[in-house]
Structure formats: structure tokens, C-alpha cells
Amino acid sequence: MTPQKISIIGCGRVGTALSVFLSKAGYHIAAVASRTRSSAEKTVWAAGACGAVGAIKIYESPAKAAMAGDIIFITTQDHLIEKICSDITTSTVALSSSPETAVGTSVDISSKTIFHCSGALSSCVLSSASDKGANTGSIHPLQSFAPYDPEQKSPFAGINVSVEGNEKAVIIGKELIHALGANYFTIPTKAKTLYHAAAVVASNYLVTLEHFAFELLKEASLSEQKAYEILDPLIQGTLSNIKTRGAVAALTGPIARGDAQIVEKHLSNINERLPEFSKLYRVMGKYTLELAAKRGELDKVSVERLTDILTES
Ligand SMILES: NC(=O)c1ccc[n+]([C@@H]2O[C@H](COP(=O)([O-])OP(=O)(O)OC[C@H]3O[C@@H](n4cnc5c(N)ncnc54)[C@H](OP(=O)(O)O)[C@@H]3O)[C@@H](O)[C@H]2O)c1
Numbered sequence: 001m002t003p004q005k006i007s008i009i010g011c012g013r014v015g016t017a018l019s020v021f022l023s024k025a026g027y028h029i030a031a032v033a034s035r036t037r038s039s040a041e042k043t044v045w046a047a048g049a050c051g052a053v054g055a056i057k058i059y060e061s062p063a064k065a066a067m068a069g070d071i072i073f074i075t076t077q078d079h080l081i082e083k084i085c086s087d088i089t090t091s092t093v094a095l096s097s098s099p100e101t102a103v104g105t106s107v108d109i110s111s112k113t114i115f116h117c118s119g120a121l122s123s124c125v126l127s128s129a130s131d132k133g134a135n136t137g138s139i140h141p142l143q144s145f146a147p148y149d150p151e152q153k154s155p156f157a158g159i160n161v162s163v164e165g166n167e168k169a170v171i172i173g174k175e176l177i178h179a180l181g182a183n184y185f186t187i188p189t190k191a192k193t194l195y196h197a198a199a200v201v202a203s204n205y206l207v208t209l210e211h212f213a214f215e216l217l218k219e220a221s222l223s224e225q226k227a228y229e230i231l232d233p234l235i236q237g238t239l240s241n242i243k244t245r246g247a248v249a250a251l252t253g254p255i256a257r258g259d260a261q262i263v264e265k266h267l268s269n270i271n272e273r274l275p276e277f278s279k280l281y282r283v284m285g286k287y288t289l290e291l292a293a294k295r296g297e298l299d300k301v302s303v304e305r306l307t308d309i310l311t312e313s
Contacts, residue, residue: 005030007069009062009084010076011043013145014117018073019043021154023052025179031057033065035076046148063091071113071172074126078118085114086128109134113172115165117141119199122192123165130166137165138192139173141182142199156180164189209284210235212277219273248294255285256292258302264309278312285310 006027008015011034019029029047034040040058047056059065066072066088074081089109110133114126119140126136140162143155161182163173170186177184187195210231217227241250254262263285271278289306292298 004028004071005069007031007033007065007067007072008043009033009065009072009074009088010035010080011039012075013147014141015073015075016043016046016148017145017155018075018117019047019052019056020050020148021156021180022176023047024050024154025181026053027176027179028052028054029056030054031059031065031068033059033062042148046150049150061091063088066109066112066114069112071115071176074114074116078121081116081118081121082125082128085116085126088114089128089132089134108132113137113169115139115169115173119162119196120193122189123169124189135166135169135172137163137169137173139163139177140196144203154181156182158182160185162187162195164192212280215274215277216270248291251288251291251295253288255288255306256295256297258292258298258306260302260305260309263306267309282310282312 004027006018006022006029008019008029009032011019011032015032015034019032023029029052032040032043034043037058037060044056044058057065057068059068062074062084072088074084076084109129112129113135114129115137116123116126117139118125119142121138123130123136123138126134130136141156141159142161143159145155146152156177157180159182161177161180161184163170163177163184164187165173174184213231214224214227217231218224222230238250254266267278267281270281286307289298289303289310293303
């Protein structure tokens, strides 16, 4: 079977990783375009070094790069995706000629599939292309991509990747995700923003909370390295309990036990030493209390006492 031709527009972290690992999976990266030629060259080099199938052409114009592929990835920063897609669809490049010599008519994208990789945006931002008959979708890898390193193992291996879009795009997206060695799951197009908010809470806000814990331990005279060492098994154990028992059952600690005095002491120490974290402690405490109350093990008096303590006076 002829490998499907892929165009990559935006040769950054994700664009380069897709070029390399789709090449390894046997897809032909036909064309790339980026803001700077040097990024495009680095991507071509990286894919070439991994035994890319066929030649990869660099184009200055995203529309010309798009023309060379059956499947187009727009892997620029999120805020540029809609505009680049619209530029591609309104650009005057003839599909019947080669991208080099093309002049005159607009790009016929009706036979193409266009994806972006944003977690926050849905395929709706590609409506300029779907309006002209293209298949459109979003493929979002739940992974943090570092700049490409030839020594790195595939950042796609075994990860979970969401896909949404029109029916054909979802089918093609699943094939691509499978070829990358990742697992796919589908989400409704309308739910894309909530889904991304969940990923931010689960990952970014976890970082913020651990930073909060490190600052408390710094006040207790422990270095950040030591703080990480002592908290690591606790963090891993908690994650494991959430996985096996669910979030509500995994909750332990003074709020879950109704130990109001301990929570009061925490807040008094935090107010004295790190007052900038007082509000965060209270807000998290209130939601933790709601979670604990769901188990039905806390008596009414404890809930009221804890609510009072956690409410800013
Ligand atoms: N990084 C992650 O961990 C991650 C994870 C999941 C999803 N994503 C998503 O993947 C997408 C790409 O993110 P990224 O981290 O790979 O971004 P990135 O490393 O900042 O790369 C973006 C690339 O877009 C190129 N670009 C900018 N303007 C352009 C234009 N007008 N025409 C063509 N190319 C242009 C830039 O080119 P130059 O280098 O030439 O300036 C840059 O290489 C985003 O939608 C993001 O939300 C990222």
C-alpha cells in the first residue's frame, strides 16, 4: 500500500516528534513548513536520520506544504491554528500542479484531512477547511514534549491520545495514533475545553500543590531535594490508592478524620510563616471537606467546625 503523505506545518516539539515517529511507522512526511527555515531543516534532518520514507520538502508557504500531503498537521502554537487553516483554504495554489509551480486557483482541500494537536481547542477551529469539504479533527497527546533529542525513546509509546472530529477524521486519527504506539480515546467535540481543563488540573495544578508542599518543608528547614525525596513515596502511594480505590475512598488526613484542631494549627502556622498560601490551603481544604463528607463518616459538628476554620474571617 502506498504510504499516506503527511504535511507538517509548525516544526516545533510536537511537529518534529510527529515527523520522526510517523516516519518510523512507515508514513511519508512529504512536506514541512515552519516560521523559520532553520526549524524546518532540523525537523527534516531528525526525520531523515530516522530513515524517513521518501524525500521531505521544505516550503516557506504553509499552503504549499499542505498541498503536498493527504494528511495535514497544523502543529503551531494554539493561537495560530485557526488563521493558518484559513490561510491554507483561501490561498491561491493549484492542486492539479505541483506545489512548486502552482499558481492561480485556490487549494482544493476537499480530499484532505487536517488535524491540530491542541488540547484546549476543538476541531471547530478548522471550520474554514471543513466548510470546503475537508475532514477535520484534533489529536491531543496527553504528554509533555521536550525539544527533540535523537536519544529519546518515543514520547508517544504507551501514552493516551484523545481524538475528535468528523467521522472520517476520527477513523484516520485512530490509525495514526495506533501507528505511533499510543492508545486512543474519543471525546465529544463540545467537551474539548472541559477535557483540557481536567488535564491542567491533574498535571499543572498538581505541580502547584507540590510546590506549596515544598515551600512548607523549606520553612521546616528541609532542602527542595530532601523535600522531594521524603514526599515521593507519599505522592506515589496516593496516586496508587486513587487508581485502585477511587478519589473519594483514597482520601486520608485530618480533614477526612474530622481533626479540626490540627487543621486550625496548620492554618495558624501558615498564616504566621507563609501567609501567601493561606487562601490556597483554605480553598483546597473546603473542597477536601466536601469530598470527605461524601463518605458519610464525618459527624455534623466536625463538618461545621472545619467549615468555620476554613472560612476566612
Ligand atoms: N509541547 C507539548 O508538551 C504539547 C503537548 C500536547 C499538545 N501540544 C500541542 O501541540 C501544538 C504545538 O505545540 P509545541 O509545543 O510543539 O509548540 P512549539 O514547540 O512552540 O512549536 C510551534 C512551532 O510552530 C511554528 N510556527 C509559528 N508560527 C508559524 C507559522 N506562521 N507558520 C508555520 N509555522 C509556524 C514555530 O516555528 P519556528 O520554530 O520556526 O519559530 C514552532 O516551531 C500546540 O497546539 C500544543 O497545544 C503540545
